Amino acid sequence: xxxxxxxxxxxxxxxxxxxxxxxxxxxxxxxxxxxxxxxxxxxxxxxxxxxxxxxxxxxxxxxxxxxxxxxxxxxxxxxxxxxxxxxxxxxxxxxxxxxxxxxxxxxxxx
Amino acid sequence: xxxxxxxxxxxxxxxxxxxxxxxxxxxxxxxxxxxxxxxxxxxxxxxxxxxxxxxxxxxxxxxxxxxxxxxxxxxxxxxxxxxxxxxxxxxxxxxxxxxxxxxxxxxxxxxxxxxxxxxxxxxxxxxxxxxxxxxxxxxxxxxxxx
Numbered sequence: 315x316x317x318x319x320x321x322x323x324x325x326x327x328x329x330x331x332x333x334x335x336x337x338x339x340x341x342x343x344x345x346x347x348x349x350x351x352x353x354x355x356x357x358x359x360x361x362x363x364x365x366x367x368x369x370x371x372x373x374x375x376x377x378x379x380x381x382x383x384x385x386x387x388x389x390x391x392x393x394x395x396x397x398x399x400x401x402x403x404x405x406x407x408x409x410x411x412x413x414x415x416x417x418x419x420x421x422x423x424x
Numbered sequence: 425x426x427x428x429x430x431x432x433x434x435x436x437x438x439x440x441x442x443x444x445x446x447x448x449x450x451x452x453x454x455x456x457x458x459x460x461x462x463x464x465x466x467x468x469x470x471x472x473x474x475x476x477x478x479x480x481x482x483x484x485x486x487x488x489x490x491x492x493x494x495x496x497x498x499x500x501x502x503x504x505x506x507x508x509x510x511x512x513x514x515x516x517x518x519x520x521x522x523x524x525x526x527x528x529x530x531x532x533x534x535x536x537x538x539x540x541x542x543x544x545x546x547x548x549x550x551x552x553x554x555x556x557x558x559x560x561x562x563x564x565x566x567x568x569x570x
Binding site: 333335336337365366367368369370372373374376377380397400401404405406407409 | 437438440441459462463466467470471474478519520525526527528529530531532534535538539
């Protein structure tokens with residue numbers, strides 16, 4: 315499991331490789347909070363290489379999104395497979411996040 | 425082929441991913457690995473183990489979590505038992521309600537109920553049983569099932 319952090323213009327892009335679950339959610343949270351602390355405000359979390367997410371992983375995305383919005387920024391999500399989309403739909407979190415079909419689409423108009 | 429697995433885990437969240445993959449791997453050798461096993465079971469079993477460790481055992485590293493898995497025909501049954509005092513399920517709010525949508529927690533039991541065919545707790549509330557019926561010939565490729 316790893317989080318790859320890259321930059322696309324003024325957007326910080328985080329790739330989630332593997333699972334985003336209770337055992338590693340704090341690592342993602344700290345990675346993004348460190349970026350917020352250093353002044354970053356635009357974030358795209360890409361799930362191209364993600365297996366599954368549990369409720370803790372969803373929870374950390376919710377809390378990060380709220381924190382970033384409070385700082386005047388935005389957290390977007392991209393490239394969720396059908397299983398992951400199902401999770402967001404079941405929990406109605408698809409109403410809370412802007413979810414792009416691809417990384418490129420997610421970066422548009424940021 | 426029927427199969428049973430019984431094991432205990434230390435109360436350590438870092439053990440969850442490996443335990444989930446172990447069970448999925450053992451069950452996948454007996455039945456067609458489909459979406460329900462790969463996704464529904466993985467997420468739900470992760471939730472059950474996390475709830476047991478965090479809420480049931482209160483993150484106490486001296487406690488353990490017992491797991492009993494039985495695959496009989498196409499029915500997969502997993503029971504997760506913690507050493508806690510249980511909880512009142514009536515107090516768990518709906519995480520999809522507008523007032524709860526931005527809460528970071530509270531989606532675990534909801535997801536288990538949505539993703540598994542059956543979920544039930546013992547009276548004390550320290551053991552949850554997950555039941556998933558795996559289609560006998562569920563295709564692995566999603567587009568093949570469309």
